[in-house]
Each structure stands twice: as C-alpha cells, then as structure tokens.
Amino acid sequence: MKPETQNQKGNAMKIVRYHQPAAAALAPLYGLAGRNPVVAFEREFDRLFSNAIGEMFTLAPELAANNAGRFAVDLFEDKDNTYVRAELPGVDRKDINVEVVDDYLTISGARKTFGTDGKTSEAVEFSRSITIPEAVQADKIAAAYENGVLTVTLPKREEAKPRKVSVEVK
C-alpha cells in the first residue's frame, strides 16, 4: 500500500503525531533557573532512559543475540557507480552471498561463531535487501571484503549516467 494511493482516495485516515508539550516549555523561567522539580525530573528521566536503552543493545548478550542478524548498510554513488557498504565483521568470504534481482541487491549469508574449544558452535544467518536507485550493469558488479566491511560496486548503465548535451541555439 502506498501513501499516494491513500491520498487519492481522499478518505484515508489522517495520522498526526501529537507532541506532549514539555514541562520546560510551559515554565520557561523556572526551566532556565533549573529549579523546577518537574523539569529536573524530566531531565533525569530522559537521562536514565537513554542509558537503559543504550545498555540494552550493547551489553545484554541475550538481546544482542536477537539482533545478530541485523547489519548496517551505507549507500553511495559517484558519476559511474553506485556503492553499497555493509558491516559484516567476522564473516568468512565464502559465506557471503551477493545477489542482484531487478532493482534489488540482496546481501545474505551466515556468521559462524566459535566456542571456547575452537570448534564451530552455531551459525547465525543474516539477510538484507536494498533497492538500487539506478539501473546497473548486472554483469559488471564487483564485491570486496576488507576489515569486516563488504563493499559492492554496481556500475551504472550508460543511459542512467548524467549526460552533457550541448544544444545549438539558432
């Protein structure tokens, strides 16, 4: 479902995010003086919460394990190529699959983790698809893996490249 089609129908539900006015905005003078207990509480609450949430993703191993299949992806372009960088630390090169189907680039694979005895204990699978913004030459795609980062180079098709056309004015 696309938002445009909803708008065209005209009867789509409007979703407006409501912002609770912060106590600091309602009592600006107290806020400046830092004496308002409500403002102080709000700040303390924010601080504790941001810490607690930060901890969840970095420290708790059981929560990190649920997150293991996810990885960060960057998208860049220059005149000739589109580049995709993916952070995949500790993955064997032969366990990474890169596929391009139509406009989608799919990076998938499995990360094997080793137990303390040095033997493979388990494999965590990961997969992610990215929409490629421009048409690519599918047979010239290259991928390199260095320092745990995969870089996929997707050469643009000739017609997708920016072209300089000089028009003669009569």
Place this chain on the structure above:
Amino acid sequence: MSLISTLLPSTRRNEAATDTAPLTPAASPRYEIKENPDAFGLEVWLPGVAKDGLELTLHEGELTIVGRRAWKKPETWTQLYRETPLADFRLTLAHDNTFDAAKVHAELRDGVLRVTLPKAEALKPRKITVA
C-alpha cells in the same frame, strides 16, 4: 558508589570517562566475554578498523580498546543513505587483575578483535594431594 551506578554501569562509565578519556565522540562496539578454565576470551566487533588503527591499553584495573575507522568516504562519492556510525569505537572494561598481563594475546581479523587473557596461575584451581 551509588545504587544507580551499580544498576546501570553506563553511569559509572561516564564518570570514569570524564577524568581520563578525551571528549571525542565514540561508539560502543558489540562485545562478548567468554571463559574457559585457562583463560578469558574477549571478542569485540570492530567493522572497518584496520590493525594500525587499533589501540589496546591495559591500565590499572582497566582494559581500553580504541578502534579508528580506516575507511574515509572518497571526495567524489555522494552519500545517499548511511547507517554506519562515523565515530571511532571505544570500549573500556573494568577488571580485577585476575589474568596474566604479560601473556595477553590479541588478534584482529575481518573486523573482529579476539583477545585472550590467560588466567593468573594463582587463580587456577589446584588439586592438592593429601599425603
């Protein structure tokens, strides 16, 4: 030490960071600590960090790992979408000197740092035969 810093180690870490570490933005890497009878194993995910950008310091009661990203966006590249953080990695772990600092071994491969911290001889379980 207050109850809050006991419950939330991050508050404690911030206190420690203010007096020693320089105030540069840093990302906390994902890490895992394993243990077997002979050693502790530390595994840190440092994607994009090369060997020469890595700094491992064993200080009094603290193990600090700083990883600088080797890759910089080339001038001609235009960023369309970005998820990977730009900040360097920094991880500080408190320890109680129960390992042999002279035998610490570290290996960085494919963006994963593996540190082996052999346990100090005095702490290994010892079987005493009764004469």
